Amino acid sequence: MIPLSWYLILAAALFGIGLFGVLVRRNAVAILLGVELMLNAVNINLVAFWRYGDLATMAGQVFATIVFAVAAAEVSVGLALVISVYRRRNTVVADELDLLKW
């Protein structure tokens, strides 16, 4: 049998890797990739707590479903912004996007 700790450690590791991606990458799209990893780690946590708690309360799965919807919304708006910024400034390297307006 798999103890709950394994799932929690997996989720924490995935979260750490996603955090590393967000902090370290130069490309704006790659930063959003890291955010996706973090959201997936959170979802694993939620579903694991549902499974190892009371199966009749579906709060864990409902929360995970809402996180799916929020992640999809955030990715679409984020990537639309990145594409729009690329059209203006011709770059998506986060270090070079340092002026609010010129």
Add this chain to the structure above:
Amino acid sequence: MTGEQIIFLVVALFTLGSALMVVTTRNLIHAALWLVSTLFGVAVIYTLLNAGFMAVVQVVVYIGAIAILFIFAVMLTRKDLRDNTPQTNKNWWAGALIAVLTFAGLVFTLQGWSGFSKTAPAVPSGFDAISQLGEQLTSPNAYVLPFEVASVLLLAALVGAVYVAFNKK
């Protein structure tokens, strides 16, 4: 080591390995494809957790829509087809340190919790997670309000994304 534990270890290693490749590979399209394999690994984890609906929705929403959106965005925001610039900024050691500290902090905090190593309760027979989830998402005593607000959020994101990315000629 039961079979289930072996399967879990294999899938977990696959997922974490793919996630590491996502954040370290230089070629962005490869990073998006490694993200696809990470998301697939997470879907298998959901299946191990008896959440079959979550697994299928993960494949449909994340791999079928979000990953494809990432691939499109990577293709539309590049000046040339080859990535030969370094992909990490100059403070990568600080980022790595913070990530490791976060992981260690999370595991340390959870270890003090009494339920950290509990085993899974058995699934009651005749338990249909989908009909339960459907009832909870649409029943006024349960979570219909967050469900409806999430759909309004998706509508707002849809309109916003189309407006922001629209190429006004």
Add this chain to the structure above:
Amino acid sequence: MNFWNDPLKVAATWLEGIFTGWGMDAVLAHVLVVFLGVFLLITLLMVLDIFLVWIERKVVARFQDRIGPNRLGPFGLIQPFADIIKLIIKEDTTPEGADKVVYNLAPILSMMSVLILWAVVPLAPVMLGIDLNVGVLFLIAAGAIGTLSIIMAGWSSNNKFAMIGGFRQVAVMVAFEVPMLAMLMIPTIFASSMNMNAIIEAQNIWYFLISPLGALIFLIAAIAELGRAPFDLAEGESELVAGFNIEYSGMKFGMFYAGELLHAFTFGGFWAILFFGGYRFFGLEQVSPFLAILILVIKAMLGYWVIMWVKYTMMRIRIDQMLGFNWKFLTPLSFALVLVTALMNTLLRGADSWLYVTGMFLSNVVVGWIALEIARSVARKERERVEGPKNVVEAHH
């Protein structure tokens, strides 16, 4: 439980008995038997795929008033084997600058996304791969993998035409998943379950009769998902050479081509399962599972024939027309249809059978008629805007 009633279980227990008799672990024997079952299903499907090539070429020939291949073997039956031999012995080129791993992975993923669908197809009441309680959503999930394989193929070929073809095909596939998902909700509403077997068991009246518009929209969305005409802009020879599979030669192209035909047959099968009763035919399927498989294959062939009929009769649509058709007409129509179906299902739930069928049928007809009227008035306004208003013809005195 003898062989003729339940062949899979009898064969599985017999094989497991042999394996454990040789001293193998019970769990390992079970896993091995499952693998053998999967292998058998895939082999049968690939053999069927070969004959689908023959059927496709004969049917297109008849639509075009010619005979088709008739030299190799009786009625040209050996022709697909010759095609396969040709594809295998062709040179396997890789374009310069292509991303080798992604380039080679794309046809494999494309074929995998089709074969994986057969895990949830109920071939008979007791013969199905997995009795998944989200079988209907599994259809969309496998389509997602297929979409991914096309964009991988388009990008990794290092070729502008391939990339444009791949983009267009993926845009069409992602767009038409929305009405398909909505139409998959209609059998779910009627059967109160997403399980494929449960949907078939609940079809005492075929769902085609109580939701004809749903069946039609599902067919249109399925043809768009398959990338076949009239939605095959990505592979039109006169537009884009061959779209995302320009740079593929030999058996890799064969994987894409055969995968597309098998995908069309699979969707014919799903159309039959969801709207035409699947393996049911007035109680004949209870006689023997093999008869049920035969009924399902015949219905899938009829669905496949309808898809081929549409392909060889209609002309290709432009990409902006395709996407406009989806987002401005098909998606609102499919959502309206789901609403009306759910409403009518709740209102008429306890009614007599004939009242239920007539009520649902009429509601479908009304929704379709209103949609066509709206489309017609929009088209008329568009035409007037472009051409100028029509003059009313005076009565000739």
